[in-house]
Structures are given as C-alpha cells and as structure tokens.
Amino acid sequence: MAAALRGPGGRFRWRTWAAAAAAAAAAGGVRGAARSAAAGRQDYDLLVIGGGSGGLACAKEAAQLGKKVAVVDYVEPSPRGTRWGLGGTCVNVGCIPKKLMHQAALLGGMIRDAPHYGWAIQPVLHDWRTMAEAVQNHVKSLNWGHRVQLQDRKVKYFNIKAGFVNEHTVCGVAKDGKETLLSAEHIVIATGGRPRYPTHIEGALEYGITSDDIFWLKESPGKTLVVGASYVALECAGFLTGLGLDTTVMIRSIPLRGFDQQMSSLVTEYMASQGTRFLRGCTPSRVRRLPDGQLQVTWEDLTSGKEDMGTFNTVLWATGRIPETRSLNLEKAGVNINPNSQKILVDAQETTSVPHIYAIGDVAEGRPELTPTAIMAGKLLAQRLCGQSSDVMDYDNVPTTVFTPLEYGCVGLSEEEAVARHGEEHVEVYHAYYKPLEFTVAERDASQCYIKMVCLRKPPQLVLGLHFLGPNAGEVTQGFALGIKCGASYVQVMRTVGIHPTCAEEVAKLRISKRSGLDPTVTGC
Incomplete structure (x- = not known):
C-alpha cells in the first residue's frame, strides 16, 4: 500500500x-x-x-x-446477534429485503384474486424459511457485488x-x-x-427484536406485536399480515409522523381492513417470557390509564433510529x-x-x-x-414511497405543510377516490385508493405536492416527481395525456377540488 x-x-x-x-x-x-x-x-x-x-x-x-x-x-451485531455484510442498512436490513418481503405478501393477494380470473388454484400456504433463504441469498450477492465494485475501482476496503x-x-x-x-x-x-431500543421498558432489550433482525430470521416470527408508528413499523406489519401472520401494531400517538396525515389515516384504514390490528394511544411497559416461550406484553392505555396485556411470539420494536x-x-x-x-x-x-x-x-x-x-x-x-462540479444536493421535492399493503407515494409538500407555508386561502387541493381496474374483477375493496394534488391557488397553479395511495405507488410517483422538480403547474398536468387503463392516469384527471365540496369518487371507465 x-x-x-x-x-x-x-x-x-x-x-x-x-x-x-x-x-x-x-x-x-x-x-x-x-x-x-x-x-x-x-x-x-x-x-x-x-x-x-x-x-x-x-x-x-x-x-x-x-x-x-x-x-x-x-457492522456491530444487533443485541440479538444478527450480522450482515457490506452495503449498509438499505441492502441488508432495509429497502431491499423489505421490498422483497412486501412482494411476497402482494403475491399472496394475487393468489387470492386468481380464481376470479379463471385460475383454478388449490389452497397454498406460505413458507417463511423458503422466502427468507431466497431474500438473504440475494442480499449476500449484493454484499459480494459491492466488494467487487470497490476492488474494480481500486478502492481499499477495511x-x-x-x-x-x-x-x-x-x-x-x-x-x-x-x-x-x-x-x-x-x-x-x-x-x-x-434502530432505537426502548431500554426504559422492562424486557425490551432481552426479548424484543428490530428491523436489524426481522429480515434475517430463519423461522417465522409467528404472532407479532409491532411497536411504533413509523414507516418501518407499518411496512413490516403490512407484509407480516400479508404473509398470513397474526399482527398487531401499537401506536402511542399518530401514524407516519411527518407525512400527510389524511394519507396516513387511509394507509392504516386499509391495513386494518386487511387484518392488521391496531392498538392506538397505548404504550408498552413490560415484556416477560412465559414458561412456554411466549412473550407476555403489558401496556397502558393512555386515554383510560388502565393496564392491559397480551401474548405474542415476537415483539418488534420500530420506535425510531x-x-x-x-x-x-x-x-x-x-x-x-x-x-x-x-x-x-x-x-x-x-x-x-x-x-x-x-x-x-x-x-x-x-x-x-x-x-x-x-x-x-x-x-x-x-x-x-475532485473539482468536477460545484453542484450541491437539492433536498427539496424528494419523492419517496411507503411500501405498506396499499402503497403510499408522495413528493413535495403535505397539505398541512402547504397551508402552514402559504395560507389556506392560497392553496387548492384537487383529489379523487378511484378504483384500480385490476381490483374490479376480484371485487377488492378500493375505498382507500386516493390521490390528491396540492397546488397554489393563483394561476397557473404551481404544483406543491402530490400524494398517491394505490398499487405501484413508487412507479407512479417517480414520473410525476420529475415534473414537480421542473416546476409543473396544475394546468400542465391537466394537459398531459394519461395512459389508459392505468392508475397513474387518474393523476392527469384530477378535476374536483376540496374547496368545491363535490364528491371526488371516480365513476365509469
């Protein structure tokens, strides 16, 4: 060297x-x-x-x-001893394994839809071990790929x-x-x-796991309590429910803090309709292991002040990082x-x-x-x-997606942020409840599929934010993010020809404002 x-x-x-x-x-x-x-x-x-x-x-x-x-x-091993390779959180215990397990859950929904489309499918069960092994093998291939890339570029790795x-x-x-x-x-x-462990809670460190562990479990977590209301909490709870596991989410205050709260409510409403249970206004105080190996969790209802308890196979802490x-x-x-x-x-x-x-x-x-x-x-x-550029990172209008069972993609300001920044009288919100075509034949509930575009009221109505709740939200949001980054106006979006039949085209058809008070439910084709 x-x-x-x-x-x-x-x-x-x-x-x-x-x-x-x-x-x-x-x-x-x-x-x-x-x-x-x-x-x-x-x-x-x-x-x-x-x-x-x-x-x-x-x-x-x-x-x-x-x-x-x-x-x-x-990588310092997690308190449960979980280790992983080069690539950081996203590759090993974040975006990549999360999206793959989310996909596994979506496939379960498609299997349930299949008979409506003429497929004769026998009852099938999900095998956690098979999924986990496939996901973990892919992650390990990415670890190796990063090592090779560093070597190819002559970057020394320690x-x-x-x-x-x-x-x-x-x-x-x-x-x-x-x-x-x-x-x-x-x-x-x-x-x-x-991940942050709530060490003030008795038994939290000894018996709980975090997102550092869930993706590397060799066996199914079974009946799971997810404590937290972040996107990590809701994403994990969503795919666990989708894989057929009994899943409960304990929320102390509000879900998806920092996101548009109307959208957050729709996300949790859909999750509840799909079988995820929510304990709202509750905070855990103790976790104990019972003689049969189950975990007994004691919590307080912050509204009534009363204590309650339940038993679970796994407690997943998702209370921040x-x-x-x-x-x-x-x-x-x-x-x-x-x-x-x-x-x-x-x-x-x-x-x-x-x-x-x-x-x-x-x-x-x-x-x-x-x-x-x-x-x-x-x-x-x-x-x-290296003297190649003077450009700095622009952190405005960064798009993101929460991969809950009904995906939530957003870019720009939430409705609350737009009103706080510009005043309610200067903000126009266009919105629609829509039904994805693929939901129709399978008779799926689409009552939470919703889009809203937050704009300035003054013509040409600059788009301040877009919020999309529905299938493939990340794919939809990515394209519109470019337009918003380039300063798109509501007028320009309305002049954009939609691709039919898609969910994304509903964005280019947003004609009803909240201010009008008209029913925003899309009817017809």
Missing part, C-alpha cells in the same frame, strides 16, 4: 506503506503516526467511514475521478471499526483486536443509523453534533465544523433518511472534491 506525502506546492508524492510505518514507529507508534498525519502526511486523498449506500457512492465516484480512496466499515485520533486520522479496530491507523486529506462520515456517532470519537476531530439528536451538524455542502470532514446520509442533521438522497449527496460531494 502506498502512502501520500504532501510535497512542495501542495502536490502529493508517494512512498510505500512500509516506509511510512517505519517512520511512524520511529515517531512513537500510533501516537507518533497520528502526529505525522497531522503534520501533513496522508495515506489517502479520501477516507470514507461507513459502507452504506451514500458512503459507497461517494467512494466509487471519487475513485473513478482519480482519487486514492479507502472505505472503512464495520473491515474495521473506526474512531478519530485527530482531524486527519482514524484508528480502526478489527474483530481480532488488531489496530490500523489511516489518515486522509478529506474524510467523509457516512455511518448511518441503527439513532445515528451511529457514539463510537466515532468526534470530539477528537472537533466535529460538532446536535446534542439532542446526536446527528452531525453540516452546511449545504455537507461540510461539518471541520472544513475537510463531511457527513452525508442519515448521520447528518436535517437530511431525509432516504437511500437515494444519500447516494446523490455522496456523488455530488465526490465531484466537488
């Missing part, structure tokens, strides 16, 4: 790592090497801490543009847990306890977050964090309080906790560091 030394005029000159190590040893080992790094000798142009989507995108982009790059990544020694140097510890000292001219922190900053020794580098959220404070260029240290993705304060935003932010940061 080569080490970079800054020569006259700020240019790098290179020598072998052996020589650099010898110099470090002569200077007094790790501390001496740290002092040498602080004095200007750097191993890498760019060091990325964190091997998730954002960090890998940044590292690969910088390497493609000619920089010498290293990535350090280490499977070590890193913490700062000073503002240019980190010390990484491997599983065997071996220490590695690395330094770089620029450092990017992309360590993401992990915390950033992975605690073991980074950020104070040794002078990197400032928000003391409340523990997230790293950054400016519009992703720069921390230290000019050559950056933070992207979920670990950065004020950033959406979404994989695609971390990826784009990482690529743009690499391009700026």
Whole structure:
C-alpha cells in the first residue's frame, strides 16, 4: 500500500506503506503516526467511514475521478446477534429485503384474486424459511457485488471499526483486536443509523427484536406485536399480515409522523381492513417470557390509564433510529453534533465544523433518511472534491414511497405543510377516490385508493405536492416527481395525456377540488 506525502506546492508524492510505518514507529507508534498525519502526511486523498449506500457512492465516484480512496466499515451485531455484510442498512436490513418481503405478501393477494380470473388454484400456504433463504441469498450477492465494485475501482476496503485520533486520522479496530491507523486529506462520515431500543421498558432489550433482525430470521416470527408508528413499523406489519401472520401494531400517538396525515389515516384504514390490528394511544411497559416461550406484553392505555396485556411470539420494536456517532470519537476531530439528536451538524455542502470532514446520509442533521438522497449527496460531494462540479444536493421535492399493503407515494409538500407555508386561502387541493381496474374483477375493496394534488391557488397553479395511495405507488410517483422538480403547474398536468387503463392516469384527471365540496369518487371507465 502506498502512502501520500504532501510535497512542495501542495502536490502529493508517494512512498510505500512500509516506509511510512517505519517512520511512524520511529515517531512513537500510533501516537507518533497520528502526529505525522497531522503534520501533513496522508495515506489517502479520501477516507470514507461507513459502507452504506451514500458512503459507497461517494467512494466509487471519487475513485473513478482519480482519487486514492479507502472505505472503512464495520457492522456491530444487533443485541440479538444478527450480522450482515457490506452495503449498509438499505441492502441488508432495509429497502431491499423489505421490498422483497412486501412482494411476497402482494403475491399472496394475487393468489387470492386468481380464481376470479379463471385460475383454478388449490389452497397454498406460505413458507417463511423458503422466502427468507431466497431474500438473504440475494442480499449476500449484493454484499459480494459491492466488494467487487470497490476492488474494480481500486478502492481499499477495511473491515474495521473506526474512531478519530485527530482531524486527519482514524484508528480502526478489527474483530481480532488488531489496530490500523489511516489518515486522509478529506474524510467523509457516512455511518448511518441503527434502530432505537426502548431500554426504559422492562424486557425490551432481552426479548424484543428490530428491523436489524426481522429480515434475517430463519423461522417465522409467528404472532407479532409491532411497536411504533413509523414507516418501518407499518411496512413490516403490512407484509407480516400479508404473509398470513397474526399482527398487531401499537401506536402511542399518530401514524407516519411527518407525512400527510389524511394519507396516513387511509394507509392504516386499509391495513386494518386487511387484518392488521391496531392498538392506538397505548404504550408498552413490560415484556416477560412465559414458561412456554411466549412473550407476555403489558401496556397502558393512555386515554383510560388502565393496564392491559397480551401474548405474542415476537415483539418488534420500530420506535425510531439513532445515528451511529457514539463510537466515532468526534470530539477528537472537533466535529460538532446536535446534542439532542446526536446527528452531525453540516452546511449545504455537507461540510461539518471541520472544513475537510463531511457527513452525508442519515448521520447528518436535517437530511431525509432516504437511500437515494444519500447516494446523490455522496456523488455530488465526490465531484466537488475532485473539482468536477460545484453542484450541491437539492433536498427539496424528494419523492419517496411507503411500501405498506396499499402503497403510499408522495413528493413535495403535505397539505398541512402547504397551508402552514402559504395560507389556506392560497392553496387548492384537487383529489379523487378511484378504483384500480385490476381490483374490479376480484371485487377488492378500493375505498382507500386516493390521490390528491396540492397546488397554489393563483394561476397557473404551481404544483406543491402530490400524494398517491394505490398499487405501484413508487412507479407512479417517480414520473410525476420529475415534473414537480421542473416546476409543473396544475394546468400542465391537466394537459398531459394519461395512459389508459392505468392508475397513474387518474393523476392527469384530477378535476374536483376540496374547496368545491363535490364528491371526488371516480365513476365509469
């Protein structure tokens, strides 16, 4: 491995790592090497801490543009002992396995629909082990793919847990306890977050699991209590119900906080109609394991103040996430964090309080906790560091989808945000309840399939937000997100020819405003 030394005029000159190590040893080992790094000798142009989507995108982009790059990544096992490979939350315990298990649940619904379309299907049962093995094998293939991509781009990968020694140097510890000292001219922190355990609840840590575990279970979780109201909670509860498991969601306050609340209500109404039970206004106080292995959960009804209890096979905590900053020794580098959220404070260029240290993705304060935003932010940061561009990440009008049984896609402002920002008298909301054609023959309930477009009232009525609840919401929202990003108006959307027969075409047919008071239910073909 080569080490970079800054020569006259700020240019790098290179020598072998052996020589650099010898110099470090002569200077007094790790501390001496740290002092040498602080004095200007750097191993890498760019060091990325964190091997998730954002960090890998940044590292690969910088390497493609000619920089010498290293990535350090280490997954601390979950309290239940679950481990995974390179790729971060999205690949291993987030978007990818979640969407595949969501698809498994959707297939169950299609099987139930099939007889209405003439298919003679015998009763079938779902096998968790088969699904889990297939999902996990796909995830492992992605882990391997990331390793190959780093190797192809000559990015050095270290499977070590890193913490700062000073503002240019980190010390990484491997599983065997071996220490590695690395330094770089620029450092990017992309360590993401992990699920929050409610440790104040008796038995929560001992007997509960999180989204870090659910996708790696070898056996079915059985009757499950999901505690939380986030999109993680609802997505997991949705596919568990869809796979035929007895599933209950315990919500302390409101579902999908931060999303449009009318849409959130429709999401949970549909889930309830499909068999998911909801305990609203409740909070758990204790989890105990019974002699037969079941988990007895005690909770309080916050409205009545009364206690209740139930038994479950699995308790899944989905009560929020915390950033992975605690073991980074950020104070040794002078990197400032928000003391409340523990997230790293950054400016519009992703720069921390230290000019050559950056933070992207979920670990950065004020950033959406979404994989695609971390990826784009990482690529743009690499391009700026390599002098290829001055573009910064635009966090406005970022589309996303909640993969609940009836999918919810959105981009732009919620109705509440639009009214708060512009005033109710300046906002026009066009909406429709519609029935997907594929629901008709199977006689599926479509009462929660709903679209609304939030616009400025003043012509040409700039579109502020779009909210879509129905099949394939992500696919529908992605296309309209481009239009909204480009400043589409309601007039332009109405001049867009729809593709018939699709759910997406209903967006281009939104004629009824909430203000009119007319029935927004779509009738006819």
